[in-house]
Amino acid sequence: MINKQTEITLPILKVSGLTVYQGKYLAVRDVSFKLLPGTDTAIVGPNGAGKSTLIKAILDLIPRSAGTIEVFGRPISRLGNLRNFLGYMPQNFIFDRSFPISVSELVALGIANRKNSFFSSFSFWPAKQEALAAVTAALYRTDAYHLRNQAIGTLSGGQLKRVLLAYCLVSPRKLLVLDEAFAGVDVQGTTDFYALLNELKREQNWTVLQVSHDIDMVSHHCDRVICLNQTLVCSGKPEIALSPQNLLATYGPGFSRYEHHH
Numbered sequence: 021m022i023n024k025q026t027e028i029t030l031p032i033l034k035v036s037g038l039t040v041y042q043g044k045y046l047a048v049r050d051v052s053f054k055l056l057p058g059t060d061t062a063i064v065g066p067n068g069a070g071k072s073t074l075i076k077a078i079l080d081l082i083p084r085s086a087g088t089i090e091v092f093g094r095p096i097s098r099l100g101n102l103r104n105f106l107g108y109m110p111q112n113f114i115f116d117r118s119f120p121i122s123v124s125e126l127v128a129l130g131i132a133n134r135k136n137s138f139f140s141s142f143s144f145w146p147a148k149q150e151a152l153a154a155v156t157a158a159l160y161r162t163d164a165y166h167l168r169n170q171a172i173g174t175l176s177g178g179q180l181k182r183v184l185l186a187y188c189l190v191s192p193r194k195l196l197v198l199d200e201a202f203a204g205v206d207v208q209g210t211t212d213f214y215a216l217l218n219e220l221k222r223e224q225n226w227t228v229l230q231v232s233h234d235i236d237m238v239s240h241h242c243d244r245v246i247c248l249n250q251t252l253v254c255s256g257k258p259e260i261a262l263s264p265q266n267l268l269a270t271y272g273p274g275f276s277r278y279e280h281h282h
Contacts, residue, residue: 030093032057032195032227033078038087040070040077047073049251051087055195060221060228062238064262065248066271071231072111074248075199078229079108091195107188111200111231113180117173123183124168127155130187158186162216178209185213189220196221198230202237210234214241235262 031054040048048070055061063071076082078089080096089096091106099106107130128151159165164182167175175183181201188196202210214237221228232238238245238258245261247253247270254266267275 031055031090032092033229034088034090035078036088038074038077038089039085040073040082041085042073046250048077048248051248051252053246053252053255055227055229057194057227058221058225059243060218060230060241061244061246062242063229063231063246063248064233064235064238064270065253066275069249069270071248072199075197075229075231079106079197104191105194107193107196109181109184109188109196109198109201111203113184115172119173121172122168123159123164123170123172123175124155126172126183127158127186127190130158130190131155154190155186158190159183161189161220162186178205178213181205181209181213182216185216185220189224193224193226196226196228198228200231200233202232202234210237217241235267238262 033055035054036052038048038051039046051074053061063074065071073082077084078096080089091099092102094100094102131151131154156165156168159168162182162185164179164186167179167183172180172183184201202213205213217228218241220226230242239262242258244256245258246255247261247266249270253270254261260266
């Protein structure tokens with residue numbers, strides 16, 4: 021378990037000198053940063069800047085060439101059961117849309133310590149009742165309960181994002197990693213999703229690390245920003261990291277910041 025003292029004295033995530041190659045291409049170079057508990061940090065940068073590569077390396081999904089990654093005070097490769105406290109929403113959730121699994125069944129797969137199976141967790145009645153209650157609560161909280169019996173292949177992009185958020189919510193998490201979680205969602209849907217994410221972050225005391233292209237949303241909703249273009253250009257509070265000078269250094273000339281109006 022993660023004790024209170026560990027939460028207070030250690031950052032949730034510590035990345036030191038991270039370098040990643042994709043084949044012969046240097047995708048991420050010597051990146052270092054920390055995430056403090058309860059914060060919401062966005063990674064921004066142009067296409068090809070290494071944002072998704074950085075996320076995947078942090079999650080130990082791809083190998084790194086140099087550097088160290090610690091989550092909850094432990095090396096990422098030795099998290100063990102603590103990995104259950106880490107939630108991940110990928111940019112593209114790729115699956116066979118003909119696969120016969122319902123929304124409720126997908127969300128139930130997010131229940132930790134169930135031997136990785138929705139069906140095995142329902143092998144006896146108390147476990148079934150407990151799992152059903154957790155799934156129902158997560159779907160209600162993400163405004164997706166009405167979708168509970170739908171096949172996941174029938175969901176729209178925005179609906180699927182809410183279901184994946186319910187998947188993360190169904191078990192206790194400490195760190196939530198979002199890789200372009202709002203890709204394919206319209207402006208109003210993104211605004212609503214950010215509002216829900218902020219509510220859940222406060223309620224659950226989540227630490228959030230997210231990749232985003234939406235500078236306006238990031239400036240309004242995130243505590244800190246990391247500007248990345250292969251290497252770390254700058255980091256800090258939005259009003260500092262997203263200054264015109266830092267955006268120019270990150271994106272280069274010709275970058276135009278789009279402002280949402282509601």
